[in-house]
Amino acid sequence: MRYSKEFLRAVAQRFLTATGSDEAEARIVADHMVLANLRGHDSHGIGMIAMYADYLKTGRLRPNTPPTVLKDTGALLQLQGNLGYGQRAGYEATEMAIERARKHGLCMYTIANCCHLGRIGTYGEQAAAAGMVSVHFVNVNQFRPLVAPYCGSEARFGTNPFCCALPDVDGRGPFVLDFATSIVAMGKTRVAMLAGKTFDEPVILTPEGQPTADPRYMWQEPTGALMAFAKHKGSGLCWACELMAGILSGGGTIQPEHERDGSIVNNMTAFVIDPKALCNPEWMAHEIAALNDYVKSSPAPDPENHPVLMPGEIERLRTADRSAHGVEISDGEMAAVRRVCLDAGIPASELEP
Ligand SMILES: NC(=O)c1ccc[n+]([C@@H]2O[C@H](COP(=O)([O-])OP(=O)(O)OC[C@H]3O[C@@H](n4cnc5c(N)ncnc54)[C@H](O)[C@@H]3O)[C@@H](O)[C@H]2O)c1
DSSP states (O other), X not given: OEEOHHHHHHHXXXXXXXXXXXHHHHHHHHHHHHHHHHXXXXXXXXXXXXXXXXXXXXXXXXTTXXXXXXXXXXXXXXXXXXXXXXXXXXXXXXXXXXXXXHHHSEEEEEEEEEEOOXXXXXXXXXXXXXXXXXXXXXXXXXXXXXXXXXXXOSOOBOOOOEEEEEOOSSSSOXXXXXXXXXXXXXXXXXXXXXXXXXXXXXXXXXXXXXXXXXXXXXXXXXXXXXXBTTHHHHHHHHHHHHHHHHHHTSSOOSOTTSOOOSSOEEEEEEEEEOGGGTSOHHHHHHHHHHHHHHHHTSOOSSTTTSOOOOTTHHHHHHHHHHHHHOEEOOHHHHHHHXXXXXHTTOOGGGGOO
16 A cells, blocks of 8 residues: 555654654654655555664663764764664764864764664755765674575675765755665565565575575574675675675674574665865766766666666665555565554554555
8 A cells, every 4th residue: 555755744743752752863763764765665654663662672772872973083973872772873973073074075984883874865955955966885783694695505794884975066956876885775575574575585595505586584593694796706795795894883793693582783884075175066966967977878778667877866766656646565574564553652653645
């Protein structure tokens, strides 16, 4: 069934305030989740509240817990996430980094140990909207490994997302390259399984190391492993995220000496760069626009179904469609959302679309 963004936002905000977040925090987290739905990344949309409800009960997610500053030299900003909502830590840290990059030309910032940061492209879009270029490396602690290294069969990494974003200069929208370094994000296996679907191609290795398109292998014992994208290259980038985010933030890597309580704890190392500190803005705008024109002019054999798109474009197309026609959420996913909202004391009448 399709749900309006207003309904999804209201449900998310209501759940968050009913489980301890103040209005301001609830607004940031709800906006992040609903934007993920609108962008077409339902794996990071309001379906996540079922998982957050579980974390909240066991103290693995702490509402109203802002990130704290460990180090701030202007160009270097190191934050501790304190197991607060990652969407809030990511938003506040990115705002701080933008302000510092305006002053110093660059701010490298890290966040250690926040709960799930959600969709990393949100922070790329935030920086791009302020005219900044950004690069983000993220790793995952506390959750079991999910991704097998190239040529391995058992999981050794998180789905470690990477993002690179540049501001809009030609009205096409910002460049936002944002992906999990596994072929599919783990949340997409949940969405597919709840909807009773399989993937179009093998994205998972069975416990025996055989490629499969069946999402259930990630949700039954013994579990399989997600495959890294692009063979040794994706596996290498996934490993780089582990090192860049895990080491420089101080939050640590997925290596097995660390405790694993089963929750998603993220670390992020990111760079916000003011391009004006390095190049003439008119030249940059012209150069990016000319490159966009050139790349998109490559003839597409099937332009109607498979046009040449720039990173970030498909998300904007989906946002326009979903804003107008609603967000499709499976009955299984919505039932899980309703269950945790009712548990949080929200009357059933407030959960009707
Ligand atoms: N917080 C975490 O721990 C965590 C972990 C993994 C993933 N994530 C998030 O999950 C989300 C989904 O990741 P994913 O790997 O499933 O994304 P994906 O496979 O849909 O890839 C998305 C990227 O590819 C681009 N893209 C998609 N189709 C395109 C096309 N036809 N032509 C050109 N570019 C195209 C998009 O614009 C975007 O930049 C991301 O937002 C990521 O940040 C978060």
